[in-house]
Amino acid sequence: MIVYIQNWGGKYTEPVRKSNSSESIRKKKADAPTFPFAQQLLDWYDRYRRDLPWRASHDPYRVWLSEIMLQQTRVNQAINYYYRFLEAFPTLPDLARAPEQQVLRLWQGLGYYSRARNLHAAAGQVMEKHAGIFPSDIGQIRQLRGIGVYTSAAIGSICFRMPLPAVDGNALRVIARFYGLTVPVNTPAGFRAVTSRMEEIIDPARPGDFNQAVMELGAGPCAPRQPRCHECPLQSACVAFRGELAHQIPVRQPKKPPVLQEICYLVLRWKDTLYMRRRGTDAIWAGMFDFPQWTAEDGKHTPVPDAADIHQLTGIPPRGLRISAPLTHLLTHRRLHISFVYATLPRAWKAPPADVQAIRLDEMHTLPVPVPIAHCLRKVME
Ligand code: SF4
Numbered sequence: 573m574i575v576y577i578q579n580w581g582g583k584y585t586e587p588v589r590k591s592n593s594s595e596s597i598r599k600k601k602a603d604a605p606t607f608p609f610a611q612q613l614l615d616w617y618d619r620y621r622r623d624l625p626w627r628a629s630h631d632p633y634r635v636w637l638s639e640i641m642l643q644q645t646r647v648n649q650a651i652n653y654y655y656r657f658l659e660a661f662p663t664l665p666d667l668a669r670a671p672e673q674q675v676l677r678l679w680q681g682l683g684y685y686s687r688a689r690n691l692h693a694a695a696g697q698v699m700e701k702h703a704g705i706f707p708s709d710i711g712q713i714r715q716l717r718g719i720g721v722y723t724s725a726a727i728g729s730i731c732f733r734m735p736l737p738a739v740d741g742n743a744l745r746v747i748a749r750f751y752g753l754t755v756p757v758n759t760p761a762g763f764r765a766v767t768s769r770m771e772e773i774i775d776p777a778r779p780g781d782f783n784q785a786v787m788e789l790g791a792g793p794c795a796p797r798q799p800r801c802h803e804c805p806l807q808s809a810c811v812a813f814r815g816e817l818a819h820q821i822p823v824r825q826p827k828k829p830p831v832l833q834e835i836c837y838l839v840l841r842w843k844d845t846l847y848m849r850r851r852g853t854d855a856i857w858a859g860m861f862d863f864p865q866w867t868a869e870d871g872k873h874t875p876v877p878d879a880a881d882i883h884q885l886t887g888i889p890p891r892g893l894r895i896s897a898p899l900t901h902l903l904t905h906r907r908l909h910i911s912f913v914y915a916t917l918p919r920a921w922k923a924p925p926a927d928v929q930a931i932r933l934d935e936m937h938t939l940p941v942p943v944p945i946a947h948c949l950r951k952v953m954e
Contacts, residue, residue: 607809609750610775610782616805617785620792622647625654627784632706632731633664639726640687640718643740647791653682665704668695676860676940683943685857690718708732730780737770738783739763742790748822749794752811756825794818830907836876837863837910839948840886842917845930846952848939852927856903857942864928866913882915887922890915896951901944912948 621627624647626638637657641650660678661667667675672692679688694716698706707713708731713724721739728734737743744757747766755762775782793803799818801807812818840847840863848861866877882890896912920930931939936949 607806609773609806609809610778612805613785613789614775614778614781617781617788621785621788625651630731630780632708632727633667634658635730636706636719636723636727637691639723640691641682643687643723644684645682649682653679664695664698664706667692668699668704672859673938673940677938680940680946681943685860685940685942687718689859693717694719706731710734710736726780726783729774729783733779735771735774735776735779737767737774738787739767739770740787740790742787742794743770743783745796745822746786746790746794746806749799749812749818750806750810752815752817752821754821754823757822758824758827762822828905830902830905832907832909835908835910836866837912837945837948838866838877838882838885839863839912839914839952840882840890840917840921841915841952842920842930844933846933846936846949847921847924847928848931849925849928856906859940860945861931861939861941862945863912863948864925876911876913879915882913886917886924888917888919890917892916896948899944899947908944910944914952 624638626634629635638650638654641653641657645653657667657678660674661670670692672689675688675692676685679685682688697716698704702712706727707716710724710728713719713727714721719727725734725736726738728736729738739747744762744766747753747769748757748762751769753762753765753769755765757763757766770786789804789806793800799812801810801813801818804810804813807813810818812821838847847864849864851857851860851862853859866881876895877885879890879893882888882893892915894914896914898909898911901908901910921928924930933953936953941949
């Protein structure tokens with residue numbers, strides 16, 4: 573277990589009794605005392621940071637790749653993808669030259685596939701506009717597809733020593749707790765409050781390490797549910813610790829519940845092929861493959877089709893019709909309930925929709941498919 577005992581003589585006040593109301597948090601909150609935040613944090617980081625593969629290099633391509641992968645993904649999972657990606661695309665021009673289908677296939681399982689499409693498109697932009705050299709100007713970095721305020725600050729600070737705070741979920745939590753901020757961190761006001769605090773304390777000599785140290789603290793001692801303040805280098809000056817408020821901060825505005833969406837897929841097999849659909853660019857899972865989707869005529873409900881419905885759709889009476897129990901798949905704003913209807917066609921489907929094609933089972937492993945479709949394909953292969 574990592575234990576860091578602070579010894580810089582920071583001022584310590586007795587914790588006050590815990591209470592749940594925001595008002596009581598506000599009353600207890602005191603401005604953090606003058607405190608060598610960056611210095612204490614960087615000392616701790618130098619001593620305890622994890623040895624992660626992307627930290628071995630300041631190459632913007634590698635840092636960019638890791639930052640995109642780490643969004644919405646745990647570090648342990650991202651490491652495998654990071655190595656696989658670098659093996660397939662060792663340099664930015666290699667990524668730019670690759671077909672999008674290959675990029676999506678390698679991304680499969682990480683979710684949020686727009687990240688992969690944007691990564692690929694941005695590599696093309698770098699080739700086209702910057703002769704294959706990743707730009708070092710913050711304005712130019714922000715013009716690349718899929719690179720927003722956070723990612724540009726991370727790349728700018730780590731690779732080009734720009735003193736820009738990279739505010740991710742970990743930074744929101746650490747800074748909100750340290751300063752006792754009660755403004756909800758998932759609002760623009762909360763984001764601004766954290767950003768301005770970080771702008772004040774970022775170390776201009778080591779801005780990249782500073783940003784990574786804040787994230788490291790959030791991924792370690794300053795965990796969301798069970799913060800381990802006794803391991804934290806900021807403990808003596810932390811408002812949340814001093815007021816026993818770490819379990820109440822950060823404050824978050826409640827999110828809207830996800831919208832339920834019913835989907836019914838037709839898994840139609842003909843000989844050693846399955847009929848697969850390539851999704852359009854304006855849909856979720858854009859550019860990936862799924863199956864033809866069954867939608868009832870009123871467009872609202874998706875009752876499961878029977879053999880007569882499939883006969884009418886394909887012009888062929890199906891055999892061996894079987895229906896799976898629905899599975900649930902969560903997206904950011906949607907909860908999908910997905911049913912699969914399996915059937916065999918005794919002959920080829922003559923005129924499937926334009927986006928549907930018969931694909932050989934032994935080619936399935938080359939297709940980029942979303943997680944629920946991969947799950948279904950595994951069952952088909954079994
Ligand atoms: S003292 Fe505790 S709450 Fe404060 S920053 Fe450190 S780990 Fe987080």
